[in-house]
Amino acid sequence: MSDIKDIIKDENLVYKKTKVLTDNVMHYCPGCSHGVVHKLVAEVIEEMGIQEKTIGISPVGCSVLAYNYLDIDWQEAAHGRAPALATAVNRLHPEKYVFTYQGDGDLASIGTAEIMHACNRGENIVVIFINNAIYGMTGGQMAPTTLEGMKTATSPYGRDIKLNGHPLIITELIAQLPGTSYVTRQAVHTPAAVRKCKKAIRKAFENIGQKKGTSFVEVVSTCNSGWKLSPVKSNEWMVENMFPVYKPGDLKDE
């Protein structure tokens, strides 16, 4: 039996963690989409060689500690306000690559005004929008994007449209704003989807260099803890239930 040391050699290397990801152990639940999306953003930053020029704005929500995982300068925003911070950074540093990383509660509930207006002004930024239809960090409460009938800690009998209104399909609204140039909906549940999502994130970051205005990448995601399903079941549930409402694909590419 060969020693492990004999195997760890440069010539045997087939995959390597990007150096833009730190060595901190992620606090995300096993199976959570955040880790994958973090990695994709980090890889894009490394591949584009923009680590020194990138400023990330983290939200309030599960990804509040995103600044522990990507080795770039970060600003941690109040709940929902990331697009306002990004606006200021973009205006003061037009040469920088500024992105917000926001969940559905942050972006589509408490921060609706900020995201709408930042996109409408066409701030030259990237928005990564993680939509898992639930508040993960606070323990699985109803989100603006929670599906009809979906059970959460604050909709224990299922989301009632009469009581709570409809799931907010905010990306379609964003796509109508002339300030946005690229609006897309992705997922990271299969290797193919991950590759496609990375392309979308790369394109969004490249758009900053081309001063194209706001690029908005929604990633329809899972929350196996909040959904109370295994990671595998979560992916299946997402495809069956989320995709019909939040349809993957490009909404706008100008």
Added chain:
Amino acid sequence: MTEEIIIAGFGGQGVLSMGKILAYSGIMQDQEVAWMPSYGPEMRGGTANVTVILSDNRISSPVLQEFDTVIILNQQSMDKFEKAVKPGGVLIYDPNGIVRHPKRKDITIYKVEAAEEATRMQSAKTFNMIVLGAYLKVRPIVKMENVIKGLEKSLPERHHHLIPLNKQAIDRGMEIVKEA
């Protein structure tokens, strides 16, 4: 020397800009000045007033209850500010539209038919300068050359061609003001 003045009338009569020219004239002769307007919804067509203070010393309160000189340009202001003249002080008013004339005996009251004169001069905008002229005749606290400099400072350059007309209106005000 400290002179505390309030100018009160309708929005649109040029009350605020008259105060501003007076304040600028004070700066031109190295005095301390303050200009404190009433602000808010009152500005939009209702009553407007401005307190102007010129002094050789540091100015204390910009908000006052009584004044050395009160200039009144409508009835509401007469009702409100006749009593605000310090005993021995001066009240100047345009009788146009005034139904209850001032009655106080412990102050000196002057009339200036400014609205009528402005019509005669075929320029409604000279109204406030006629009033200013009347004031300067009664209380010559700033030199005319400093008033002209004050006009230059407070008018945007594109209106500087109007300075001779303003000067003419100030002169007319000085001529027509009379003790009531």
Added chain:
Amino acid sequence: MAEYKLMKGNEVIAEAAIRCGCDAYFGYPITPQSEILETLTLRQPWLETGMVVLQAESEVAAINMVYGGAACGKKVMTSSSSPGISLKQEGITYLAGAELPCLVVNVVRGGPGLGTIQPAQSDYFQSVKGGGHGDYKLIVLAPASVQEMNDFVDLGFELAFKYRNPALILSDGVIGQMMEKVKLSPVKPRWTNEEVIKLNGSWATTGKTADRPRNVATSLELDSARQEQFNHKLQAKYKEIQEKEVRFEKIACDDAEYLFVAYGSSSRICQKAIDLAREKGIKVGLLRPITLFPYPTKAIQEMAEKVKGILAVEMSAGQMVEDVRLAVNGKVKVEHFGRFGGMIPSPNEVVKALEDLIIKG
């Protein structure tokens, strides 16, 4: 003499911002301070100095834009009036918690709620005792003239950066709307990006280079022991500010038997009241706090040894008077006199209050 201008307090804030090398202003219209944003958009400083001026979608967005800009190590400011400042409190506590320097201007109007657009000083508690959640302080400057509106913009930024803490100019509708003679500060260029890195590179998000760890602007610390340590650090900073940055002015205090304590426009009214009182033979002086945090507690204590009574004059139902009482600690009588809800006390009323509440009372 020619350098003097006649300007409104609000216009001067805008002009002073451009002149002191401010990098960005983010605001939202509200009476009685809209002239600040109006003056800035009319002046178009972006053509001259590159200063960013942006009308935000809300006060909430504006203060968070300030956070974003401040975290870049830049000189960033916002302004509003009372209801708008309430909306900004969330952002202000985040700025304080992330130790970010910035300048906030409050041109106070009467409240509570939508209240009135007329002047008031009823935001004292909010300004000096917190306003948002958590243990934090702002550096609070109270201008009493248009000239000080000019001077305190630069001073506010200076103190904000010195202590990495938000500074607040607590003005009111009188000072904001009044025109006075003002000597504007000389023009200072904005910091270049290189200067920002040199001055603030240890904490500002200027882009992570290979030679330093990443900079993170955050107020989050989930470890309570570390959060307590951080709070100790903040408290030590506030103590240092209290020791080093107290500013006040004394007027007619040498022979004073009575004392007014008043800030901002109330202090101007008290100056007139001093003249009126002294004409009646009442020897009264004025102590005017210029910094409201740090508060001139010691100076008031010293005056309490000399005078027979103190009247705190404010356009509020009695807020700053509590700090006067804390300073005086029962040594002499302290009373409050104020008008509020947009009403301004007259100098004569102030004299009468002194007579009724302190001298006869």
